[in-house]
Amino acid sequence: MELLDQSSRKKSPPHDLLPAVPFRKRLLGKKRRWVALGILLVLLLSVALPAGALVYLFFQVREFPALGNELNGAITSQDLPRIEASLGAIDSQLKKAETAFSSMFVLRLIPWVGDYYRDGIHALKAARLAVDTGEEIAAVLGPYKENLGLGPGFGSQITVEQRLQNLLDTLPPLADKLDLVWTNIPLIKEELQGINSFRYPEDFRGIKVRFWLSEAQKILDEVEPLVLRGREILEIAPALLGSPKRTYLVLFQNAAELRPTGGFITGFSLLTVNGGRVTANDFHSGAYFADNYPPELGVAPPPVMKYLNVYKWHFQDSNFSPDFPTTAKTILGAWKKSPLPKVSGVVAINTQIAADLLNLTGPVRISGYDLDLANTGLPEDCRQGGQNFTSVNLICRLEFYVEKSPPGSSGTEARxxxxxxxxDAVIKKISNSSAEIWPKLVDFVFKHLQQKNLMIFSSAENEQKFVSDLGYAGEVRDASNDYLYINDSNFGGLKTNLYLKEEVEQSLQKLEDGTWRKTVDIKYRNPVPFDGWLSGYYKDFVRIYVPQGTKLVSVSGALQIWTNRDQWSTTIQNAAGWGEFGKTVFGAYFAVLPQRDYTLTFVYDLPSSVSKAIDDSGEYRLLLQKQSGTNIGLVKVQIGDTMESVNLSQDREITLTLGR
Known part of the structure; x- marks a missing residue:
């Protein structure tokens, strides 16, 4: 024990590191606090920057509706400098929104919120593409703005005819200058398709968010076919509009007397256009009393022969095929044998077009045909309008002057x-109208092309393919699933289609063997009493076009049944029907009394290919094709408890999910 020095024990403590421990703890605590403060600062910035950016973005985005309204006003007034200024303002505001949104990138990592962030990216990209496209179009049109009347007041200084002539001179040079447009429109559509519109409210601070997102996608769906063919349109349009000069055979079809391609051919015109200007309108009116008429087309088709009691196939009945290109070729085949001038194509227009044109141009008054019919016993639509032809009274008054030949007129000559x-009056009024109606005129043309009140056939193969690809040829369409085209022909029922109401109800059921059976009820009603002039005993030859391979089960409500192209019977003779245009066809003839309800019913089994497609996909898909001039309005389709309804104003597609 004495060997240990007590003093040295005090001087040499055994735990020499203990004094350092409190200091290191304090140092480590400070580091942790700094790290924590750093993390907190990052988190705060991560929240604060997007939050600040979001506030900033809100104030930028809320300016867009007013800027959009200004751009819409500039486009409506056809003022190119104002359009350029509006696009510039939108571009500037969009850049601010893009800057604000770029600060919100962290939001993409947050569940649920990230979906909205990605929608925002799509929306901004679509907006940027749209603005760039608009600015490119404005820049390309700039050098031509005076020729096209795209300046303040220019629209009121030039006529529609002058605008069209200038446009035809301008279109070819533009074809190679709009590459960005052809590229960007599909990209805009792609970006908008990346946005789920159902994530958003119907209305936010007065803005219909969901509606406008859906509407933008619909508009792009409609214009995409035109845009994808944009260059071709600019190259072909001048030729179709008479550059160089050409003559069309224009058929005037009276839908009040419905026929397969739209109506009874009550007259025709040789319409010559040169550079977009109508230089001649050689009209031949009245099928039964024309001075120069094409020769007959040969022997009439069996239904025409039977129900119109004729042997020869006359020109006025030449539109028997429901496929307009086929009808046009039939007519041109006879036309070549006539002494009348050569034509470049056939255009069919319904009376509805003339009536709607008067909505654009206003009423017209024609000397010698200006009776005030207000106090007559004629139908109500005839009595309106005083001495003028209006959009309301046009069809009825044409029938009055043609059919009645009133006192004071010169009989057949008046007709x-x-x-x-x-x-002539309508053409002149449009040609001399201010070019300010141009946008409405363009909308008018496309509306009636879609509704088949206007159909075009060109003898030039490339032009006809172009018209067909756009869906404006009036042809029987192809379909990979179910298909229905109801085609009515008024054979001797006066002008009853002026008043006739028609609805269609379809129902489907699956049979034990896996076949899908379909019932089609076509319901007719003429609410107007018999007058022996317009409203009469309606006699209808109807054909239904259905998928190839369909088998007919029953027909009820028919006086005669056609299951063969050339003969009828009172019973089903051939359940397979006959074939046309890649479809199976069944026909029937029946009659409807005025002020009575009538139902014609077809029951048939769909082919195995269609039944398999329904079963494999779990969906029923139907293409409904509209007949030009048809009276069919509402169409219903039902499978079990699931039902869909559409208005057949144009071709429609219906999809029903099974078991929904």
Whole structure:
């Protein structure tokens, strides 16, 4: 024990590191606090920057509705400098929104919120593409703005005819200058398709968010086919509009007496256009009393022969095929044998077009055909409008002057002239109208092309393919699933289609052997009493076009049933029907009394290919094709408890999910 020095024990403590421990703890605590403060600062910035950016973004985005309204006003007024200024303002505001949104990138990592962030990216990209496209179009049109009347007041200084002539001179040079447009429109559509519109409220601070997102996608769906063919349109349009000069055979179809391609051919015109300007309108009115008429087309088709009691196939009945290109070729085949001038194509227009044109141009008055019919016993639409032809009374008054030949007129001569005079008056009024109606005129043309009140056939193969690809040829369409085209022909029922109401109800059921059986009820009603002039005993030869391979089960409501192209019976003779245009066809003939309801019913089994497609996909898909001039309005389709309804104003597609 004495060997240990007590003093040295005090001087040499055994735990020499203990004094350092409190200091290191304090140092480590400070580091942790700094790290924690750093993390907190990052988190705060991560929240604060997007939050600040979001506030900033809100104030930028809320300016867009007013800027959009200004751009819409500039486009409506066809003022190119104002359009350029509006696009510039939108571009500037969009850059601010893009800057604000770029600060919110962290939001993409947050569940649920990230979906909205990605929608925002899509929306901004679509907006940027749209603005760039608009600025490119404005820049390209700039050098031509005076020729096209795209300046303040220019629209009121030039006529529609002058605008069209200038446009035809301008289109070819533009074809190679709009590459960005052809590229960007599909990209805009792609960006908008990346946005789920159902994530958003119907209305936010007065803005119909969901509606406008859906509407933008629909609009792009409609214009995309035109845009994808944009260059071709600019190259072909001048030729179609008479550059160089050409003559069309224009068929005037009276939809009040419905026929397969739109109506009874009550007259025709040789319409010559040169550089967009109508230089001649050689009208031949009245099928039964025209001075120069094409020769007959040969032996009439069996239904025409039977129900119209004729042997020869006359020109006025030449539109027997529901496929307009087929009808046009049939007509041109006979036309070549006539002494009348050579034509470049056939255009069919319905009386509805003339009536709607008067909505654009206003009423017309024609000397010698200006009786005030207000106090007559004629139908109500005839009595309106005073001495003028209006959009409301046009069809009825044409029938009055053509059919009644009123006292003071020159009989047959009056009948010959009225359609000629009306068509001339409408053409002149449009041609001399201010170019300010141009946007409405363009919308008018496309509306009636879609509704098949206007159909075009060109003898030039490339032009006809172009028209067909756009869906404006009036042809029987292809379909990979179920298909229905109801085609009515008024064979001796006066002008009953002026008043006739028609609806279609379809129901489907699956049989034990896996076949899908379909019932089609076509319901007719003429609400107007018999007058022996317009409203009469409606006699209808109807054909239904269905998928190839369909088998007919039953027909009820028919006086005669056609299951063969050339003969009828009172019973089903051939359940397979006959074939046309890649479809199976069944026909029936029946009659409807005025002020009575009538139902014609077809029951048939869909082919195995269609039944398999329904079963494999779990969906029923139907293409409904509209007949030009049809009276069919509402169409319903039902499978079990699931039902869909559409208005057949144009071709429609219906999809029903099974078991929904």
């Amino acid at each position: 010959k002239k009225i359609l000629d005079l009306v068509s």
